[in-house]
Amino acid sequence: MVFVKSLEDFEIAAENMYMANPMACRYTMKYIHSKGQILLKMTDNVKCVQFKAENMPDLKKIEKFTSNLMGHMASKE
Amino acid sequence: MNGFQFILRLEKLASAAKSDSSFTVTLKRFNGHDRPVPREGKPPLPKPEEYMCLMRVHSKSKKISTVVRREDVPKMVTMYAQFMRSNLDGLKRVKKVKSKAKAAKG
Numbered sequence: 001m002v003f004v005k006s007l008e009d010f011e012i013a014a015e016n017m018y019m020a021n022p023m024a025c026r027y028t029m030k031y032i033h034s035k036g037q038i039l040l041k042m043t044d045n046v047k048c049v050q051f052k053a054e055n056m057p058d059l060k061k062i063e064k065f066t067s068n069l070m071g072h073m074a075s076k077e
Numbered sequence: 078m079n080g081f082q083f084i085l086r087l088e089k090l091a092s093a094a095k096s097d098s099s100f101t102v103t104l105k106r107f108n109g110h111d112r113p114v115p116r117e118g119k120p121p122l123p124k125p126e127e128y129m130c131l132m133r134v135h136s137k138s139k140k141i142s143t144v145v146r147r148e149d150v151p152k153m154v155t156m157y158a159q160f161m162r163s164n165l166d167g168l169k170r171v172k173k174v175k176s177k178a179k180a181a182k183g
Contacts, residue, residue: 022106022128031091032099036167056168063161066104067154073106073130074147 003050007058010051011065014042017049018072027069029062038062083132083143084156090136091164100136107131107144 004010018025021044030039038053040062053062094100108125115121130150133142145153 023108026103026105028101028103030099030101031094031165031167033095033167034099036169038165038168054169055171057171059161059165059168063158066161067158069104070130070132070145070154070157071150073104074128074145074150076127076147 002048003052007051007053007061007065010040010042010049011061013049014040014065014069017042017044017047018069020044022073027066029066079143081156083141084153084160086141087134088160088164090134090139090141091160093139094136095164095167098137100134103133103135105131105133 004013014027018027024044024046026043028039028041028043030041031037032039036054038059040051040053042049053059091100107129109127109129110122110125112122127147129147130145131142132145132153133140135141
């Protein structure tokens with residue numbers, strides 16, 4: 001699949017995708033406790049970027065990214 | 078449902094999903110349109126004044142969702158961050174590489 005190696009790469013790609021077409025983009029986060037993984041996915045129905053997080057330190061960065069994205073989505077313009 | 082109720086239901090869903098399945102959270106921008114785009118010749122949908130964030134969570138058996146407005150974003154962000162920190166705890170803790178090199182040096 002379209003997995004990226006690092007969280008930073010994922011964040012940049014996802015942000016670019018969202019800026020290009022905010023209404024078409026959706027961000028998905030899937031948590032699988034049995035495997036200890038968080039799967040992040042950002043798609044605009046044309047392209048898709050994914051990231052698999054397995055470490056605790058990534059969680060904080062994911063939190064930040066999610067709140068950033070939420071702020072963008074619920075903005076005025 | 079409102080934000081606070083959503084987070085409560087989310088926590089219940091997450092702990093239920095821990096044992097057997099996974100759960101998925103989806104975020105999408107929402108422009109308030111609740112009708113499909115009309116055909117040509119019909120009046121178009123009103124232009125959105127403000128955008129909101131649609132937040133959906135689904136697990137094997139349950140689905141919940143909420144709409145977050147601009148004013149509620151900070152509150153929702155805090156509650157969601159708290160939820161993430163307390164529930165998503167199955168990840169690996171990264172051990173700091175003990176400086177064997179340091180010990181070897183000195």
